[in-house]
Amino acid sequence: MIVDRATYRDGHRTEGPADLSDALAAARATPGAYVWLGLYEPTQEELDLVSEEFGLHPLAVEDAVNAHQRPKLEEYRDSLFMVLKTVGYHPDGHSVSTGEVMLFVGDSYVITIRHGADSPLRGLRAELEKQPELLAHGPSAVLYAVADLVVDSYLDAQTSLQADLDELEAEVFAPGRPRANVAERIYEFKRQLLAFRRASAPLQEPLSRLSKGTSNYPPEPLRPYLRDVADHLSKVNEMIDGLDRLLSDILNANLAQVSVQQNDDMRKISAWAGLAAVPTMIAGIYGMNFVDMPELRQPWGYPAAVVLMVLVCVVLHRVFKRSGWL
Incomplete structure (x- = not known):
C-alpha cells in the first residue's frame, strides 16, 4: 500500500508527474530532485512493480517483502538497502513489541517500507518538509531522519522500561516476606530486554559505517549527523546492558531473600x-x-x-x- 509519494527539489515538495516512471525520470533529469515513495506492508506484486520501476536489487526486494530481518546495511552497485527494527514498549502489559523500517536509497529516489504497528514514521514527512535545508541534502537526508527517529524511539522505550524496573526493584527490597511471583516477573523483564537488544545492538555497525564514510551514501555534510545518531544508539545499548545486569542482580537478591x-x-x-x-x-x-x-x-x-x-x-x-x- 502506497502511503505517500512526492517529488522534492532543493528540499521543497513539488508537483510531479502522476505516473511513477515519469516522476522518476523527471527527478533524474532535474539537478537536486528526487522521489520519496512511502509504502506500508506491501505485497509481493506491489513491490515487484516498484522494483521494476526503480531497478531494485532482487535480493533486497525479497528481504523487504518477507520482513523479520535483522538490522543491516547492504550496498549494491547503484543503491543502498538498510533495515532498522522499531521498538515499542507497552507499560500496561509490561511488553516490548517490534516492527521494521526498510529503506532503498538511490541517486534520485528513496523508498521507505514499514512493517508492524509500532512505527515511529507517522508525521515524519510533514516534519521534514518544515526543514527544506535538511531535505536539500538528497535521499540520504531521509535515511538520516528515519534512523534518528528510530533511535529516539529506543530512548523513549528504554526510559519506560527503566521506570518499571525501578518499581520492580522497590518491590523486591520492600520489607516483609518475598513474593513468589517476583522471579517470574524478573524473567519476563529479561525476555523483553532480549527483544529490545535484538533490535538495537545490530544497528550499531550499519550506523558506524554510514557515519565513517565507508559507504557511497550519505554525502559528507550528513555524516556528522549520523555520527550523532550512532552516539545516541551507543548510549541506548549501554543502558540496555546496564538494565540487564541490574535485573540479574535483582534476581540474585530475590533468590537470596527466598533462601534466607x-x-x-x-x-x-x-x-x-x-x-x-x-x-x-x-x-x-x-x-x-x-x-x-x-x-x-x-x-x-x-x-x-x-x-x-x-x-x-x-x-x-x-x-x-x-x-x-x-
Missing part, C-alpha cells in the same frame, strides 16, 4: 519440634507403666513430671529465642 526466608522457616520448625520432643519423651517414658517405677506410687509423681516438662520447655524456648530461632 526458607532457612528462617526451617529454624523455627526445628525449634518448635525440639520443644515438642521433650514432653513427648517424658510422657513416653512414664507411659511404659513398669511396676518398679517408684514415681508411680508417689502422690507427687504426676505433678513432678508435668512441672519437669514445663520447666524444660521454658528453658528451651528462652534459648531458641535468644539465638534468633523463634
Whole structure:
C-alpha cells in the first residue's frame, strides 16, 4: 500500500508527474530532485512493480517483502538497502513489541517500507518538509531522519522500561516476606530486554559505517549527523546492558531473600519440634507403666513430671529465642 509519494527539489515538495516512471525520470533529469515513495506492508506484486520501476536489487526486494530481518546495511552497485527494527514498549502489559523500517536509497529516489504497528514514521514527512535545508541534502537526508527517529524511539522505550524496573526493584527490597511471583516477573523483564537488544545492538555497525564514510551514501555534510545518531544508539545499548545486569542482580537478591526466608522457616520448625520432643519423651517414658517405677506410687509423681516438662520447655524456648530461632 502506497502511503505517500512526492517529488522534492532543493528540499521543497513539488508537483510531479502522476505516473511513477515519469516522476522518476523527471527527478533524474532535474539537478537536486528526487522521489520519496512511502509504502506500508506491501505485497509481493506491489513491490515487484516498484522494483521494476526503480531497478531494485532482487535480493533486497525479497528481504523487504518477507520482513523479520535483522538490522543491516547492504550496498549494491547503484543503491543502498538498510533495515532498522522499531521498538515499542507497552507499560500496561509490561511488553516490548517490534516492527521494521526498510529503506532503498538511490541517486534520485528513496523508498521507505514499514512493517508492524509500532512505527515511529507517522508525521515524519510533514516534519521534514518544515526543514527544506535538511531535505536539500538528497535521499540520504531521509535515511538520516528515519534512523534518528528510530533511535529516539529506543530512548523513549528504554526510559519506560527503566521506570518499571525501578518499581520492580522497590518491590523486591520492600520489607516483609518475598513474593513468589517476583522471579517470574524478573524473567519476563529479561525476555523483553532480549527483544529490545535484538533490535538495537545490530544497528550499531550499519550506523558506524554510514557515519565513517565507508559507504557511497550519505554525502559528507550528513555524516556528522549520523555520527550523532550512532552516539545516541551507543548510549541506548549501554543502558540496555546496564538494565540487564541490574535485573540479574535483582534476581540474585530475590533468590537470596527466598533462601534466607526458607532457612528462617526451617529454624523455627526445628525449634518448635525440639520443644515438642521433650514432653513427648517424658510422657513416653512414664507411659511404659513398669511396676518398679517408684514415681508411680508417689502422690507427687504426676505433678513432678508435668512441672519437669514445663520447666524444660521454658528453658528451651528462652534459648531458641535468644539465638534468633523463634
